Amino acid sequence: MLRYFAYGVRDFRRAPDYSDFRLNWEFFVTFRRGVRPLFPDDPKRVEPEANFWVMPPNLRFHWNFPAAKVERAVFHFAFVPEPLEELIRWRGLFHSHLNARELVEVRNIAKSVGVAMLRRDRLSPLRFHRALLDLTLLALRNEVVTALESTLETQVADRVEQAVAWYREHLPEAPKLEQVAKALHLSVSHLRRQFHRYYRQSPKVVFDRVRLETAALQLMSSTATLGAVASRCGFRSITDFCRVFKKRFGHSPDEWRRTKVRARSTSPGLIR
Numbered sequence: 001m002l003r004y005f006a007y008g009v010r011d012f013r014r015a016p017d018y019s020d021f022r023l024n025w026e027f028f029v030t031f032r033r034g035v036r037p038l039f040p041d042d043p044k045r046v047e048p049e050a051n052f053w054v055m056p057p058n059l060r061f062h063w064n065f066p067a068a069k070v071e072r073a074v075f076h077f078a079f080v081p082e083p084l085e086e087l088i089r090w091r092g093l094f095h096s097h098l099n100a101r102e103l104v105e106v107r108n109i110a111k112s113v114g115v116a117m118l119r120r121d122r123l124s125p126l127r128f129h130r131a132l133l134d135l136t137l138l139a140l141r142n143e144v145v146t147a148l149e150s151t152l153e154t155q156v157a158d159r160v161e162q163a164v165a166w167y168r169e170h171l172p173e174a175p176k177l178e179q180v181a182k183a184l185h186l187s188v189s190h191l192r193r194q195f196h197r198y199y200r201q202s203p204k205v206v207f208d209r210v211r212l213e214t215a216a217l218q219l220m221s222s223t224a225t226l227g228a229v230a231s232r233c234g235f236r237s238i239t240d241f242c243r244v245f246k247k248r249f250g251h252s253p254d255e256w257r258r259t260k261v262r263a264r265s266t267s268p269g270l271i272r
Helices: 082-091 100-119 124-140 151-169 177-183 188-198 203-221 226-232 238-249 253-258
Strands: 002-011 025-030 036-038 052-055 062-064 069-077 094-096 262-265
Touching (some): 002 100, 002 124, 052 124, 069 100, 082 094, 124 203, 151 177, 151 188, 151 203, 177 188, 177 203, 188 203, 203 226, 203 238, 226 238
Antiparallel strands (some): 002 069, 025 069, 036 062, 052 094
């Protein structure tokens, strides 16, 4: 779910980066040279310069630019795929150096997002989601990803993904873990162990993320009432839905829906 987008050259001498608190995941890429974040709560903390950063939500920082004018691409997303989220939970943030070919990839991603925002048609959300996946794959490209080393591990992955798919399909019914386990012909304890083995999280955490991400997508892509969205996503009441949603995203569902995707660009042909 794209929440903010900017692409082009910005003069940070005239328009410094004063914001130091983001509610969303931020992908930040510079095309000429590296940049590093500064942390108001920890001024002695020094990170290396890099041209590709992924910053988690609710982290206080702002960007320190060695040059006045910087060509950059900025993408804010409400959530990121689990492998990247897990990596950043472990590291705190992510940075790397993209080569010339990889920077061309980012330019193409940014241009595609810019065109999708200009058109604002039914395919735009899909293009935004593709941009998120492409950026995530770019971040994880050179990371050591744990392979499924045995048939047993493959079976665990398949079983857990089947459980999530079944839960998503029956979301309006707000199924309990016992129902999911029964549908897959497993005991509750065995299914819980498989979730911890594969996701390193409990089934409840994973299922709650499915509910909230589905709700966020519906709020942005439909005009359904809060009651309808809450019902479709398995919440018992609008009050419960609003409480859980705000805890996860920092905004109430109404605020989330009113806050349209923002975009800025100083490049010809893109969003201004």
